[in-house]
Amino acid sequence: MLQFLNPIWFFAAxxxxxxxxxxxxxxxxxxxxxxxxxxxxxxxxxxxxxSFNLLxxxxxxxxxxxxxxxxxxxxxxxxxxxxxxxxxxxxxxLPRENFSEGYQHYKxxxxxxxxxxxxxxxxxxxxxKVDLTKLLAETKDLKTIDSVSAQPSSYWDILKQLDNRxxxxxxxxxxxxxxxxxFVGDKPQAALNLHWQTFTPADSVTTWVHNxxxxxxxxxxxxxxxxxxxxTTYNYTDIxxxxxxxxxxVNVNNGRPExxxxxxxxxxxxxxxxxxxxxxxxxxxxxxxxxxxxxxxAVAQFTQRKITVKQYSSANAIPVGESxxxxxxxxxxxxxxLQKHSKIFAYQTGKTQTVNTSISTTTDFALPNxxxxxxxxxxxxxxxxxxxMMWHDGFGHPVLTVEKQDNAEVYHFYxxxxxxxxxxxxxxxxxxxxLQLIITPAKNxxxxxxxxxxxxxxxxxxxxxxxxxxxxxxxxxxxxGKYFWLALIAIFMVERWLATxxxxxxxxx
Numbered sequence: 001m002l003q004f005l006n007p008i009w010f011f012a013a014x015x016x017x018x019x020x021x022x023x024x025x026x027x028x029x030x031x032x033x034x035x036x037x038x039x040x041x042x043x044x045x046x047x048x049x050x051s052f053n054l055l056x057x058x059x060x061x062x063x064x065x066x067x068x069x070x071x072x073x074x075x076x077x078x079x080x081x082x083x084x085x086x087x088x089x090x091x092x093x094l095p096r097e098n099f100s101e102g103y104q105h106y107k108x109x110x111x112x113x114x115x116x117x118x119x120x121x122x123x124x125x126x127x128x129k130v131d132l133t134k135l136l137a138e139t140k141d142l143k144t145i146d147s148v149s150a151q152p153s154s155y156w157d158i159l160k161q162l163d164n165r166x167x168x169x170x171x172x173x174x175x176x177x178x179x180x181x182x183f184v185g186d187k188p189q190a191a192l193n194l195h196w197q198t199f200t201p202a203d204s205v206t207t208w209v210h211n212x213x214x215x216x217x218x219x220x221x222x223x224x225x226x227x228x229x230x231x232t233t234y235n236y237t238d239i240x241x242x243x244x245x246x247x248x249x250v251n252v253n254n255g256r257p258e259x260x261x262x263x264x265x266x267x268x269x270x271x272x273x274x275x276x277x278x279x280x281x282x283x284x285x286x287x288x289x290x291x292x293x294x295x296x297x298a299v300a301q302f303t304q305r306k307i308t309v310k311q312y313s314s315a316n317a318i319p320v321g322e323s324x325x326x327x328x329x330x331x332x333x334x335x336x337x338l339q340k341h342s343k344i345f346a347y348q349t350g351k352t353q354t355v356n357t358s359i360s361t362t363t364d365f366a367l368p369n370x371x372x373x374x375x376x377x378x379x380x381x382x383x384x385x386x387x388x389m390m391w392h393d394g395f396g397h398p399v400l401t402v403e404k405q406d407n408a409e410v411y412h413f414y415x416x417x418x419x420x421x422x423x424x425x426x427x428x429x430x431x432x433x434x435l436q437l438i439i440t441p442a443k444n445x446x447x448x449x450x451x452x453x454x455x456x457x458x459x460x461x462x463x464x465x466x467x468x469x470x471x472x473x474x475x476x477x478x479x480x481g482k483y484f485w486l487a488l489i490a491i492f493m494v495e496r497w498l499a500t501x502x503x504x505x506x507x508x509x
Contacts, residue, residue: 001080009074019063062495069488077480089116090171093123097152098177098201100142105199106175113173123158123174127165154184159461163190168467177201180452183459190461200453204229208449209248211439212259213272214241215304220271222248222259227451275306276438279322281315283329288417291425292326298431303439324438328417340407348412350380357394359422361436374429376422380414387412
């Protein structure tokens with residue numbers, strides 16, 4: 001069915017009157033008669049040279065059609081098609097990136113459900129429908145079906161889409177991995193008739209080089225990550241810079257040392273050769289600065305990394321180019337400190353609230369599963385969204401956020417390093433938090449190598465009792481603008497050709 005999104009533009013079709021009037025209003029040139037004498041000229045009746053005869057009918061029609069097509073283009077023409085979906089008995093879903101392994105785990109169940117009339121869909125964005133019987137018949141190696149996404153979506157995010165896509169009474173059988181890195185964000189609410197089963201992938205154990213740096217005695221300290229379904233651990237090993245050992249290989253690439261696991265195809269990790277310089281501006285808050293320095297000294301002692309920590313009572317004395325600046329002041333820091341690669345940790349000002357909650361982290365690197373919580377008594381209320389949340393309280397309010405300012409990273413801290421604000425100074429997690437903050441691991445290694453798993457109870461969405469029905473009739477719209485453009489161009493070319501031809505004929509007499 002042809003429809004127009006902006007039918008008001010049809011009034012533009014009235015422009016067709018212009019070529020009609022032009023073709024009707026013809027003024028013929030007078031005839032020139034050659035006579036021998038003016039005496040032969042007699043008075044004649046006055047006749048008009050104007051006539052209302054239509055000339056060049058085909059050219060007129062083409063010009064009218066051009067204007068009509070232009071008016072139709074302005075109305076945004078579309079073709080609407082009403083489609084009725086066949087009612088499925090249910091859905092069976094499996095992520096395409098784990099198709100071969102998932103199908104082998106649940107082959108009996110999946111085959112049985114599809115034979116009963118259940119539709120098979122990939123558990124990916126838009127849920128592509130697949131004829132499973134045809135797919136299996138045409139595929140010799142199931143691993144060729146697997147696809148790897150550069151940034152795979154969280155299963156919970158896809159489940160939210162599924163909840164909006166299917167009616168609540170439709171049976172849904174879902175088969176996925178139980179890998180923890182595929183469950184990101186808040187647990188969703190869903191009104192699905194869901195049967196979700198999981199399996200542990202075959203590559204459930206992995207080892208990698210997480211980080212490496214030169215320590216104070218010029219040996220290389222290597223952080224080796226080991227991840228398996230029960231959890232992720234990190235081992236610290238010191239090796240000679242020029243030798244390596246049976247476990248690690250040291251190479252030099254463009255003047256920079258790199259380290260990798262022996263006999264591993266994984267990309268080498270650059271060895272950090274820089275000294276981490278940290279400045280603390282106390283602004284009279286010597287107690288806060290003392291607690292912070294003790295935690296940073298503990299990090300330096302534990303990691304054996306080249307770290308220098310200095311306190312400053314004058315802001316002007318802080319040198320430019322420090323790796324970290326802890327600004328323990330309510331006064332704004334100077335713009336000169338916003339240097340490339342610098343990171344500024346600043347106290348935030350605002351309305352102070354008395355609270356009874358705790359500090360938690362949003363990352364699993366230093367604090368396992370974010371389970372360690374530090375009691376908090378006071379909090380500065382955040383008045384604006386100031387970047388990515390790093391720490392939060394028990395109600396989800398920001399405690400530490402980070403954002404880019406010019407060339408630097410600025411961390412906004414809505415509490416204080418003081419026992420009157422929280423128990424951070426007395427908690428053993430304080431040095432761990434500082435370790436997590438200032439020792440930046442290699443990018444994406446945590447999610448790439450994470451092999452932890454969740455139990456079936458942990459992954460299930462929150463069941464809600466609401467009922468929603470998905471329409472089985474919908475309309476498909478197809479834009480027709482490009483076809484009218486092609487017709488417009490073709491007719492314009494024909495019109496120009498005819499107009500040029502008529503002029504040539506008239507000039508040749």
